[in-house]
Amino acid sequence: MIERTLVLIKPDGILRGLVGEIIKRFEQRGLKVVGLKMVWIDKSFAKKHYAAHIEKDFYKGLEEFITSAPLVAIAIEGIHAVEYVRKIVGATEPKSAELGTIRGDFAHTSYKYSDSKGITIKNLVHASGSVEEAKKEVALWFTPTEIHTYKISQEKEIF
Ligand code: CMP
Numbered sequence: 001m002i003e004r005t006l007v008l009i010k011p012d013g014i015l016r017g018l019v020g021e022i023i024k025r026f027e028q029r030g031l032k033v034v035g036l037k038m039v040w041i042d043k044s045f046a047k048k049h050y051a052a053h054i055e056k057d058f059y060k061g062l063e064e065f066i067t068s069a070p071l072v073a074i075a076i077e078g079i080h081a082v083e084y085v086r087k088i089v090g091a092t093e094p095k096s097a098e099l100g101t102i103r104g105d106f107a108h109t110s111y112k113y114s115d116s117k118g119i120t121i122k123n124l125v126h127a128s129g130s131v132e133e134a135k136k137e138v139a140l141w142f143t144p145t146e147i148h149t150y151k152i153s154q155e156k157e158i159f
Contacts, residue, residue, distance in 0.1 A: 003080060004075055004081060005081045006076075006134060007022075007026070007128075008072070008141075009022050009072040009124065010065070010071050010122075010124060011065060011066065011069035012123075022102055023074065025088050030154065030158035031078040034150075035142045035146050035147045037073050037142075038070050039070060040070040041071065046062075046066050049137070058120055058121075061114070061118055064120075065119070081134075082128055082134045085127045085128075089125050091103065093111050094107035094121070109121055109122055
C-alpha cells in the first residue's frame with residue numbers, strides 16, 4: 001500500500017515561480033518527498049517519458065514545451081500515493097479541474113484552446129497515472145541512489 005509516484009513540475013510551473021506552492025500541496029497532506037531534482041530534458045528523453053503520446057496530434061507541441069525550460073522531478077511516497085497525488089493534482093484539462101486541486105487553482109486553459117493553437121495544454125504538473133506507470137516513471141527519472149529512505153517527523157501520526 002505504500003507507493004512511490006512521479007510528479008513533474010513542468011516549465012510553466014517553474015517560470016511562474018510555483019515550485020514551493022506545488023510541493024507544499026503534497027507535504028501538507030503528509031506525503032513524503034523521497035527524490036527531488038531540477039532537470040532540463042532534451043527531445044530524446046521527452047520521447048522516453050511521453051512514449052505513449054508520440055503518435056498523438058498534440059505530441060509536437062508537448063515535446064517543444066517540455067524541453068523549453070528546466071523542470072522539477074519529484075518522487076513522492078505515501079499510502080496509496082499514486083491515487084492521492086492524482087487527486088491533489090486534478091484533471092488533465094485545467095478547465096475541468098476542480099477548485100482546490102493544483103490545476104484547478106493555478107491553471108487556466110482548455111483542450112479546445114490549446115488544440116486550436118496547436119500547442120500543448122499548460123497544466124503545470126505531470127503525475128503518474130497508475131501504480132505500474134509510477135514504477136516505470138520513477139525508475140526513468142531517478143537512479144536508486146537518488147531515492148532516499150528516511151522518517152518524517154510526524155511519521156507516527158501519519159503512517
Ligand atoms: P500530462 O499529465 O503530462 O500527460 C500528457 C500531457 O499531454 C498532458 O499532461 C498534457 O500536457 C498534454 N495533453 C494531453 N492531451 C492534450 C490535448 N488534447 N491537447 C494538448 N495537449 C494535451
